[in-house]
Amino acid sequence: MSNNFKINNLPEYFKQYKKSIKNPKKFWNEVADNNFVWYQRWSKVLKYNMEEARITWFKNAKLNITKNCLDRHLNKRGDKTAIIWEPNNPSEEAQYITYKDLHQRVCKMANVLTELGVQKGDRVCIYLPMIPELAITMLACAKMGAVHSVIFAGFSASAIASRVKDCGAKIIICADGGYRGNKTIDLKGIVDEALAQHPSGVESVLVVRRTHHTVNMKDGRDLWLDDYYSKASSDFVTKIMDAEDPLFILYTSGSTGKPKGMLHTCAGYMVYTAYTFKNVFDYQENDIYWCSADIGWITGHSYILYGPLCNGATTIIFEGTPTYPQPDRFWEIIDKHKVTQFYTAPTAIRSLAKENSDWVKQHNLSTLRIIGSVGEPINDEAWHWYNDHVGNKKCPIVDTWWQTETGGILISPIPFVTPTKPTYATLPLPGIQPVLMDDKRNEITENQVSGNLCIRFPWPGIARSIWGDHQRYIDTYFSSFPGKYFTGDGALRDEVGYYRITGRVDDVIIVSGHNLGTAPIEDSINLHPAVAESAIVGYPHDVKGNGLYGYVILKETGETRHKVNLKKEINLLISDTIGPIAKLDKIQFVSALPKTRSGKIMRRILRKIAEGDFNNFGDTSTLLNPEIIEEIKRERIE
Ligand code: WTA
Numbered sequence: 001m002s003n004n005f006k007i008n009n010l011p012e013y014f015k016q017y018k019k020s021i022k023n024p025k026k027f028w029n030e031v032a033d034n035n036f037v038w039y040q041r042w043s044k045v046l047k048y049n050m051e052e053a054r055i056t057w058f059k060n061a062k063l064n065i066t067k068n069c070l071d072r073h074l075n076k077r078g079d080k081t082a083i084i085w086e087p088n089n090p091s092e093e094a095q096y097i098t099y100k101d102l103h104q105r106v107c108k109m110a111n112v113l114t115e116l117g118v119q120k121g122d123r124v125c126i127y128l129p130m131i132p133e134l135a136i137t138m139l140a141c142a143k144m145g146a147v148h149s150v151i152f153a154g155f156s157a158s159a160i161a162s163r164v165k166d167c168g169a170k171i172i173i174c175a176d177g178g179y180r181g182n183k184t185i186d187l188k189g190i191v192d193e194a195l196a197q198h199p200s201g202v203e204s205v206l207v208v209r210r211t212h213h214t215v216n217m218k219d220g221r222d223l224w225l226d227d228y229y230s231k232a233s234s235d236f237v238t239k240i241m242d243a244e245d246p247l248f249i250l251y252t253s254g255s256t257g258k259p260k261g262m263l264h265t266c267a268g269y270m271v272y273t274a275y276t277f278k279n280v281f282d283y284q285e286n287d288i289y290w291c292s293a294d295i296g297w298i299t300g301h302s303y304i305l306y307g308p309l310c311n312g313a314t315t316i317i318f319e320g321t322p323t324y325p326q327p328d329r330f331w332e333i334i335d336k337h338k339v340t341q342f343y344t345a346p347t348a349i350r351s352l353a354k355e356n357s358d359w360v361k362q363h364n365l366s367t368l369r370i371i372g373s374v375g376e377p378i379n380d381e382a383w384h385w386y387n388d389h390v391g392n393k394k395c396p397i398v399d400t401w402w403q404t405e406t407g408g409i410l411i412s413p414i415p416f417v418t419p420t421k422p423t424y425a426t427l428p429l430p431g432i433q434p435v436l437m438d439d440k441r442n443e444i445t446e447n448q449v450s451g452n453l454c455i456r457f458p459w460p461g462i463a464r465s466i467w468g469d470h471q472r473y474i475d476t477y478f479s480s481f482p483g484k485y486f487t488g489d490g491a492l493r494d495e496v497g498y499y500r501i502t503g504r505v506d507d508v509i510i511v512s513g514h515n516l517g518t519a520p521i522e523d524s525i526n527l528h529p530a531v532a533e534s535a536i537v538g539y540p541h542d543v544k545g546n547g548l549y550g551y552v553i554l555k556e557t558g559e560t561r562h563k564v565n566l567k568k569e570i571n572l573l574i575s576d577t578i579g580p581i582a583k584l585d586k587i588q589f590v591s592a593l594p595k596t597r598s599g600k601i602m603r604r605i606l607r608k609i610a611e612g613d614f615n616n617f618g619d620t621s622t623l624l625n626p627e628i629i630e631e632i633k634r635e636r637i638e
Contacts, residue, residue: 001277002035010417013417017428017430028271028460032045032058032267039063041061042243044056050482050484050485051478052478057268057458058243059243059244063241064241065142068270069142069310070102078100080099082102082314083314085132085316085319087319088321090332094336099312102135106236107236111236112229113171114144116204119146123146123170124149125171126148127150127160127187128150129153131208135295135304138301139309142248143238147248149169149249149251149261150295150296150301152294153187153294154580156575158576159578160190161198162258164194166258167249170201171205174191178211179320180320181320192218205221205223209224209225245266246264246265247269249263249467250264252405253508253520262404262466269461273307274311276307277408280372280398280400281341282370282415288337289308290315290339290343291316291343292348293344298404302408323351328359330344331365334365340367340370342368342371343373343398344372344374345374346513346545349382350382370395374399374400374401374513377423377502380423383422396413396416398412398415399420399424401489403487406487407460413426424494425498425500426499432459435453436450447494447495447496447497451490451493454485455485455487490503490504507603509537511548522534524573530555532553533553536551538607541585549586549588550570551593552590553593570584570587586610588636592625593628596624602623604617609633
């Protein structure tokens with residue numbers, strides 16, 4: 001991304017912003033025209049219909065994102081490090097993968113996948129830990145026009161099975177195992193279990209060696225990557241993709257048990273992630289950029305991989321955790337690799353802030369220029385700790401608000417340009433038109449108000465659909481506030497127009513930065529034979545942001561088992577069906593749940609009780625069973 005598209009001061013931001021709103025097509029036309037390699041130009045910049053959620057950017061353009069992420073850098077930056085891989089255990093050596101090496105490894109991987117029968121348009125599920133092969137297989141898919149769907153390597157077998165089934169993948173790429181802190185995770189065993197649940201369709205499982213422990217290899221299905229990779233050619237002819245061909249599917253939680261496969265397409269996603277990476281991280285040629293997210297989430301897709309590589313950056317992939325072997329691992333990595341931009345989540349900041357600040361002081365963090373936050377609202381205390389101890393009060397904090405659905409960052413300060421304000425994501429990036437709507441669907445135009453956060457106009461990175469279910473895409477995002485994209489978040493706008501994201505207004509709870517739908521968790525609890533019904537709410541948690549509080553009604557079966565065992569079994573069930581991240585922090589057995597006359601659980605009341613706030617229940621006149629509130633209050637778990 002050329003420096004001409006970098007915003008350098010506040011007047012320039014306002015000028016660019018105004019231009020981008022007045023004539024979005026002209027604005028994005030210029031960005032796309034000047035910063036990428038295309039096989040063929042577009043015939044139309046944008047065509048859209050918000051009611052039907054039909055959005056086309058750069059119609060008829062031909063491209064491949066990997067030409068932009070890899071090939072075009074080979075002449076000028078072939079020997080520059082593209083990826084620094086930092087292993088879980090600091091005694092293992094880091095790897096420095098140059099653009100030339102990365103290109104070669106991606107081509108070889110694309111040849112392996114071709115040999116295994118993967119073709120353009122096929123879906124490929126990737127269940128890998130944070131090792132170089134994760135980036136390489138994603139890029140190989142993109143190079144050959146296959147659609148990758150990365151499944152976070154902390155998800156359970158059932159979560160894999162439902163995703164593999166939904167996208168119809170015929171191949172899964174996994175590792176024998178993965179390292180996280182002092183744990184070794186049997187990733188291949190989990191895939192085997194997933195395939196026992198959903199046997200159809202998957203023809204092969206390609207296994208990357210990482211932990212070298214013994215795994216079961218099923219004849220005719222399971223293959224070691226090494227056997228193919230060592231023989232593969234490093235010449236591969238890049239597939240020419242249409243602007244709106246699928247690039248990847250990434251699942252996110254929804255209000256039903258079925259995960260939503262957000263579909264992103266080639267051209268718009270590329271243009272948007274490259275443009276936002278350049279501006280939000282003030283990327284300069286010799287920077288060492290580190291985003292500590294997992295590539296299994298959108299943050300990793302857009303801001304570990306595609307955005308940085310499109311800019312020819314050096315990006316770090318870290319396999320481990322913030323506290324292994326000691327709570328200074330993040331600071332040690334910043335010091336070791338001379339990191340200039342560091343991007344992490346509030347939950348990590350809060351947990352590291354709890355440690356002695358000497359852990360930070362022992363390391364030289366003076367190379368840092370910009371520090372970022374993403375995934376959930378950052379509270380005041382965490383913001384200040386990050387600013388004081390990590391940024392040393394000289395690095396702007398970019399509090400970046402965005403979503404899996406938005407492809408890239410929508411609201412964020414531009415460093416050294418937008419004055420920051422603790423807990424505020426501040427101003428929209430060029431091309432983004434946030435609006436606040438009240439519950440009666442009216443737009444709120446004044447400042448110093450809160451409302452439902454919507455976006456008025458499409459931007460290139462917006463998801464195009466939910467895989468296999470376009471109607472659900474319309475229903476979820478485009479029907480609550482017709483003509484607008486509804487984010488599911490609430491926001492506050494201050495007196496100067498800065499935005500502060502206050503949290504979800506729907507039934508998604510963000511725990512340690514992971515989005516968890518309440519419905520899938522309730523579904524899995526209800527699988528327990530002793531459970532009649534359940535309701536999950538979030539409550540403030542000082543490290544995780546939100547903790548999960550479950551209210552569970554047991555069946556009248558004369559259940560004699562100890563309640564402590566039941567609680568354990570419920571959490572085991574959740575772990576098995578979703579993953580350990582969704583385990584409940586507190587479980588309260590109740591005889592009934594507060595319900596409205598129409599049978600809807602009044603979650604607002606359950607939330608208040610979980611928070612310990614017994615005074616602000618609001619209007620309870622529509623409750624069918626108000627007497628239950630006393631019981632629930634009395635037996636609340638501290
Ligand atoms: C929340 C992550 C406050 C928000 C990129 C959003 C945030 C959801 C912020 C999307 C932020 C993300 N401040 N809240 N800076 N960033 N969120 O899909 O509720 O994993 O809707 O994408 O995270 O989470 P997702």
